[in-house]
Amino acid sequence: MSAEQALIVGLPDTAANRALIADINSAAARSRKAEPGDRLDIARFEALTTRLEQLAVNDAQAPRIEVSMPRPSAEALLFGFDQRDWSPSWPADVRAAAAGAVAAGRLPVLVVLPLTEGSPARRGDLGPAAAPATRWDSDGVRGWKAVEARFRAQLTQAVTAAADDRVPISPSGIQNSVVTETLREFTAQVPGCARVDVPVEYRDGSRSAYAFPLRSLPLKGQLAAASLELRFALLSIRHTEMDAVVDGAWLRNAEVSRPRPAGQTDDLVYDISRVQLAELCRGESHVRLYLYQTGLETAVVGFYKALADHLLRYPRSVSVQPMYYEAPRGRSRGPVGEQSALFRKGTPWTV
């Protein structure tokens, strides 16, 4: 494979170039604030940076210094004169070359030329591909019981394995009632057993930034008296049958159901839920939520992860009664007033 070359190019300090860099920094700031999966500002940022980099590559007169190729990093941006805006992850020689360009009154631009003739410094060798997945054998159990058994086996493995051998749990494709009930069972404290934070990974390979705190809460079976009682659909515009019985929707479908890696959706739901739980519980002695759930597992896991972390920080501030939708048998559906009969109660999450 070909080699990669990195250069710091000093572009002339013109009003047009400064304006371009200002636009890039603005686009970067907007991109950071964008919701996960929203690529609009990222596309704008990338279009602008490409323009700047193309200017640098095509300016034959601009001084250029070859620098070491930066290693992959979570944050690696270098735009403008102000060194405080440069990501700290840059190698020393990159920073020195960029600082040299600034001292010479030029705008430093990092240009990466990946298709340079030669052998690469790093071949990207990662060893062999992962072996084919292990089959799951349900031992003759069929239907939702097999699904539950598989998820339970994952959770059991997660709480019993040593920290180094712990593999993530994967709630993809599992009915929301099974996810909720099984997670609740494993979130409850077990005498003599320590809390276990287990990562959550979805079928698309994406992993949530927040681990699930298993064996962390002294959960009870009875709901406590509440100063505020609210009914929420987990997601708006999912099951209109819920509209007649809920006070509102916990999450907006338009925000949550977007094409993005599942782990990012989980994180988004977690972040929203932490904020909303804190807001709801402010000034209340105890809040009781009836949560009318739908089958988006990222939303379910993100919510209960947020609830568990909220309860760890503010015990007894809130309890949640899961409500599971059950499709009516046959084709006829009752009038709106009877719609609450379509839901059955799950095991409450309360301490």
Add this chain to the structure above:
Amino acid sequence: MPPGLAALAQEPDFKFAEPWLVRSIAPTVDEAFSLLGPDAPENLLPIAALDDESFACVVCAPAQLPDDAGNGLVVRWHTRDIAPRFQADVIDIGIVDYVSSVDEELAARRDGLRRMLDQIGPAYEESYLDKEKRPRDFVIRPVRIACQNVIVGLAAFAQDSTFDGLSVVAWQTCEVPHVATHEGNRALAALTLCDAFRNGGTMEIRFDRDARVSCQGRRVVYHGHVEKAVPASLRRYGRTVGVDLGAKDPAAITPAEARELFLAVTPMPAELRARVDDVMATRGISPERICFSLLSQIWREPELDFLLAASARAASILEGGAPWTDRASRQAESEVCRAAVMAGMLFRRLNSTDAAGDASSAVRVVEDRSKGVTWHVDEVKAAITFRGVDATAPVPWARGTGGVDEVTVFPRTALTSDLAQAVAADDSAAFKAVLVPADVPSPPDLDGVVVLRCPDRLADIDKDIERRLLTSRISRG
């Protein structure tokens, strides 16, 4: 009777097959021979009609060559004129396997067809097509593959959480005169495997799990595929490509078998296949992701070959690319992707014989019109050479330059003097050129290097790449 067949007829298993064989196409063996026509090799014994214009034939070794390599294979002999490369394609590796698998297949065909055409298809139409609703992965979805309006494959499957894999309740194919041997099996297997990959499970595919559909208020329950096992036609195809399906569990394609089958059904030129083998062994890229990228055409064959050959970042690109905040990585990946996209675009232009602009032809034919151009990627120079180019036509985007049958291009997004010098100094005997987007500025000192400008601007190419990377990120799960 050919001498080889006489020896074959002595085998105990042959007795099971023999009565069925010849009677299906002719009253006697000699009459069966006459069906093949005068051009057929003498050592082919026709045993069954595959369709109106071809027969399944056993290769019988001449007596003087009892260990002949093809002895015992079952091949397909077309009775009409077809391209020689499609004649005598292997259908199965042995007569007994073939006959028993056809027996199983035909026994299940009627029930399978009724299931597909009378139940699953209408149920899907009623529940999803009529309501313009998109089904979730756990819903039984019918699939139909047709070539020139002739159906060659039907299947129905759904993701099943009970074993985190794909449950198949219908799967059947057929051979038709105008489609290459086993192409229905290959295409349907490719679709099935792509669905299994997209659903994100373990890639296990089972044929024995319960499933139900509702049609016109009636609920129909299936206890797996009609054959209750990996379908015989699929196993037969597997044998011809060296994959023993259902070996560990007769009712399932295990994740390991699925991986082998995925690689077998994904068309790749030999050079790309060797590169894929290498990156699987050394760079941690999963074969399933490579096959899915090719079959879903996220990256086409020359594009993927270029990515794997020229860049150490192929693994990250195939998974959807580096985060935007890592600009150095993102920049490098973008440049490699742009080069691959431009090379792919040029390949399609060189390989296409679409006569849209041909005034002498009244009908525009767009199927099967490739010229057979091949490519080779020079991984150190990050250049790609196209061979078999039409020398009578000008090289595309070269402003009239042409008359060559081999073109080497250096796809880049910047046209610098250094690059021009490097290309001019390149010792390749082929026609050499730099391939750039339409809007890249040219320096004055190009040293006589030819520049091919693809029709798309850099921003257009970047949009295309963003779409591909997004598809890679969200296609599984």
